[in-house]
Amino acid sequence: MSLKNKRVVIIGGSSGIGLATAKMAAAEGAKVIIAGRTESKLKAAMAEIGNDVDTYTVDLTEEASIKALFEQVGSFDHLVITGPAPQFGHFLELNIEQVHQEFEGKFWGQYRAAWYGAKSISQSGSIVFMSGAYRARPVPGASSLAAVQAGIEGLARGLAIDLSPVRVNVISPGLTDTPIIQSAFADDARLKLYEEQANMLPAKRIGTPEDIAQSILYLLSNRYVTGSTLFPDGGYTMR
C-alpha cells in the first residue's frame, strides 16, 4: 500500500528514529504529523522534513495531553510511537518508583496513544509500537526495560485482534546511532561502544535511524503484516 496522501502521526517524530521515519514517509507522499514534548525540536524537525508537516506538543506520560493530541489531529491513517528514553539500572538498585516512571512513559504512554488514537484511525490503517532488542536478549541493568518491551509486544498481538482490521505491529531495533545514545555517552565512550557492538554483530555495523525507518515504513505499507515484531538489529537477538 502506498503512503501517498496518507496521514501518518509520529509521536517522537522530532528526533532520531521518529524523524527519519517522518522524512521517509513524507518523501513517499504522506501527510506527516509529528509530536513530541519540545516545541523547538518540532520546529527544527519541520524545517528538515519540509513544508507539508503539522506539529503538536504532547507528553506520553500525561493522559490529558495524549487525549488533546488526538482531538486536534482528527482522522488519520497510521500511528507510529517512538518516544521516551529507557531507565537502566540493576534490579536491586532501581527503586520501584523509578520503574513505575519507566512504565508510565514507555508502556502506558504507548497504550494510551493507541487507546485515544484508535477512535479516529482508518480501518485500512496501522499502528507501530516501539520495543527493543533487550526483551529477547537483555544486558545487565535492562530488566525493567525488557519487561516494558515484553508488555508492548504482547499488547500489540492482542490489539491486532481487538482492533482488526487495523493492523498493529512492533519495531524492535538494536543499537542505533541517534541523539538518545549520543547524549548518553561521551564521544570516546560512544565510539568504543559502537566498535565493540559492530564487531559482535553479524551485520558488522550498528544501525542508523534510516535503517529503522525503512523497517517501519515496511510495517506501515504491507497490508498482510499484523501482530508482528520486526527486528532491525544487525542480528543481535539471534546471536
Ligand SMILES: NC(=O)c1ccc[n+]([C@@H]2O[C@H](COP(=O)([O-])OP(=O)(O)OC[C@H]3O[C@@H](n4cnc5c(N)ncnc54)[C@H](OP(=O)(O)O)[C@@H]3O)[C@@H](O)[C@H]2O)c1
Ligand atoms: N537508539 C537506539 O539504540 C534504540 C534502540 C532500541 C529502541 N530505541 C527506542 O526508540 C525510541 C526513540 O529513540 P531514538 O533513539 O529515536 O531517540 P531520540 O532521538 O531521543 O528521539 C526520541 C523522540 O521521542 C520524543 N519523546 C521523548 N520522550 C517523550 C515523551 N514523554 N512524550 C512524547 N515524546 C517524547 C523526543 O522529543 P522530546 O524530547 O521533545 O519529547 C524525540 O522526538 C525510544 O523509545 C528508545 O528507547 C532506541
